[in-house]
Amino acid sequence: MDEAAGDLKQALPNFNDSLQVHVEVHQKSSSTAKTENVTAHVMQLLNRHSIVFGDYTWTEFDDPLLVKNVNSVAVVDTELKLKDRKPIDLEKCNICIHVFQLNEEGPSAENLEDESEELVAANHWLLPAVDFHRLWESLIYDSEIKSNLLDYVTTTLLFSDKNVDSNLIAWNRVVLLHGIPLNNPIFTCHPLGPPGTGKTSLCKALAQKLSIRLSSRYRYGQLVEINSHSLFSKWFSESGKLVTKMFQKIHELIDDKDALVFVLIDEVESLTAARSASSAGTEPSDAIRVVNAVLTQIDHIRRYPNVVILTTSNITEKIDLAFVDRADIKQYIGPPSPAAIFNIYISCIEELMKRQIIYPRQQLLTLRDLEMIGYVENNISKLSLLLNDISRKSEGLSGRVLRKLPFLAHALFIQSPTVTVEKFLEALLLAVEKQFEERKTLMEST
Template identity: 70%
Template sequence: MNGEKMEVGWNHNQQPGEDGVVDRADVHIEVHVKSESTARRAEVRTHVLALLDRHSLIMGSYKWTEFDDDFLTKNVESVAVVDADGPAPLDLKTSNLCVHIFSLNDDGPSTLNLEEDEELSAANHWLLPAAELHGIWESLIYEDGIKTQLLDYVSTAIFFSDKNVDSNLVTWNRVVLLYGPPGTGKTSLCKALAQKLSIRMSGRYTYGQFVEINSHSLFSKWFSESGKLVTKMFQKIQELIDDKEALVFVLIDEVESLTAARSASQAGTEPSDAVRVVNSVLTQLDQIKRYPNVVILTTSNVTEKIDLAFVDRADIKQYIGPPSASAIFNIYLSCLEELMKRQIIYPRQQLLNLDELNTMNYIESKVTQLSLHLHSIAKKSVGLSGRTLRKIPFLAHALYAKTSVLTVESFLDAMDKAVAQQLKERENLAKCS
């Protein structure tokens, strides 16, 4: 292969050419090694590069799960070319290959307790990459650019730290704020981003740590202890950050609870202790963000209540709204592909994607009929939350399937009915509210 082979998230060693332009695109290769494998990473990389050399011309993202190499069959679950979707074929021989080799941690989340025999847990804690978070990134479908922008932000933050950029001259706070209505996948996106970056940075950090704090629980239970328990919680997080081999992600869900507590206190409906708790949280965040191996991820459902003091700390403020018709189409398409794979929908039939439908001008024919029906269902589904959309195929089968295995045509009819039912239920709920 002609491209430089690396195992870092950001190719720090790629230098500009004589004209000052880096002319070889980075292509990221994710290699999922089996948990029982004892193979050295250098040996895995050698066999993966040989595989890529034999299949150097591909169309966009691609994943191998079966191999003609005994070593890969024994040691590797999959080799995936990721984040490479585009209209033109991709030539791996002229690309700069960034190879990320990882295995998944099979342990579930543990709890971070503040004191011995303390029933209240400060947070949930995962070692990354975690088996239970595997595949979430791919399953989340948003408008073009949202996931890439978030990925690039954190990569740049780590890159600037590695280059020792003076943060007094060029400022970044390592804080991400995702806001928008409930059910749009903000929390899942934070978890998926942490998982993805623990893989993408596998050559820079040995493993990832993910700490999920529920700020609503924090303020509803711990007022009486003022900021002391908050300080203890962040001392636990500090212990994780002190391990320079770990990339640490801290998630604060429902960060608007900070404002709710402070506003209530100022209005006289909560004790002044609430202000001390909020200020303690903000102070602790300001302290840990200085470390190069920590990223703070936050979400909010109620935009008008987000604390301005916190908003000022966020480098990225990304709105996550309900899926558009095109995003819904892609969500449904991924669901149907999974059900065909499991033979719940049988026989397998080819469904066209939106680009293919567009090239055919959305004209109905035997080739486009099923895909156009799915497109119609997607347009009817606009306004449903992402959480609901992922349930539609299940509800279609549970409520409207006459047999356990359905054809694509029958399943689409069932989905149509399930969407209509969800819209009717939403209308009835609105009348009762």
């Protein structure tokens, strides 16, 4: 190690001593190399590059085994713990290496038959799946949402592995991501939470991340996304049988102890709202029996050590309290703040620079950099301050819309193979203004 690196190591703070660092190794789908061999060569790579600044990814190697067998080696999720890019001495950290290959087959449909037709009751993925590759990294939040969810599921699986008595210490393996804070008085005026905030994507990304993170414990992951509207839209006779058949299929997956199974129920209020309607006399009594059966099935499968139930809701006021009580984590997912929007835009601009659509490459300052210079405008900070202004003007837009805006900016206001950062930011501002104009027009017409 050279003298400069040695000086830096001496200056590193003590937090490295207890820091657990996760390294994800994306093994090529064509590779037949053994995990232990890949891990050994990755350790050699890390020993040669022992100081990193936050998350870092290698895609080029001088080691023939890595060249042949590995797409990337990534130090990941350090910002979830450190909250900032800081120098990390890997030699002083507890390094966990996770080697994985992506399943490229895509989802399969779980079909169920009732008296008249065949219903697509669920989509089923083997994890980790190419469909969700880098989805986790694309989701940007202000608070510790991602870190808390990782820690929660990791703890539930640890407690199960250690046979902690659930009668003494209770946990239910149920996560609820919702769009409006529970028990909020604004329910009466605004019962619908904001769509497009990434609740469903976060569930899928969490399942993918944990399938990689726990690959030494489980050989593979399974994600079953239940189609609530198909499964619970029919309340007479066959509906109860459909629910039973669906959960029988889930039981078959859970019985494989080498599999980590995630059950995703999107728009979970479609279950519990029916029971509320039934109680009010607007639905037949079969509805309440079916929903009770669903809750009973959830109660049963959550006792298994290798299953996690992930749910989302936008209509929070309609979630049955019996279900809410079952959720260990009830996490609010709202629209991104200006700071999160800034980071979303930065990630989009970096991708366009990588593809040389934005050219030449220019380094933009982070929000922390801008704060350190007191937001003073100069030749270095000018473009970053413009992006910060655009981010503030974008407040109120969902993450789903924000990810589309760089495309719309190019399509509507650029339309050339390459563009400078400055011209792109001007186009992005126009795209943001157009988005709010269109929203205003739609509201006035309704």
